[in-house]
Amino acid sequence: MAAPGVHIARLSAAAAALVLVLGACTRTPTPAADTADPASAPTGNGFTVTLVLSEAASRIVAVEHATITVTAEWFGYPTVAAQQRRVPGTEQPWLSLHRDSRETGGAGEVHFRSPVFAAADLALIEGRRPQLRIEVHDGNGNAGEALLDCGAFQGELAVAERDGVVIDCRLAAE
DSSP: OOOHHHHHHHHHHHHHHHHHHHHHOOOOOOHHHHHOOGGGSOOOOEEEEEEEEOHHHHHHHHHHTOOEEEEEEEEEOBOHHHHHTTOTTTTSSSEEEEEEEEEESSSEEEEEEOOOOOHHHHTTBGGGOOEEEEEEEETTOSTTOOSEEEOEEEEEHHHHHHHOEEEEEEETTO
16 A cells, blocks of 8 residues: 555645646637738628818708708629620729618718628629618709718728718818
């Protein structure tokens, strides 16, 4: 029979080994979860465009009762395969997926709901990532006579959905 000290030493070594084995047994995410690209998933979320008007623009819009139109265009850059197959629309620099507009009477937030795109449409665009272009103009409609000079946004739809879009407007004369 082994001396009591030897038996305790063996138990301590076994316990230490068990702790090391259990410590190594941590849950690891599946590779699919790590490599999934949320930007390529169909959207369906919305985004908010925040219009910021300069003080002068805000006064004129209020006095003139001007209408401000915010236009959103969802698009994608056509893949080489789509261009080679001569899919209609791919002769242009971008393939339009959807267009929508909202009218407002001044500064504030305008909400858009993003459409859910068909998988076949997403397959035609690079990386299956929809892009977004936001333009803002006053309702004057006469070329060269716009009251407002507003910025624009162009970028990934996923970014607009995550961060929102801020567009600054000032008088064209400012």
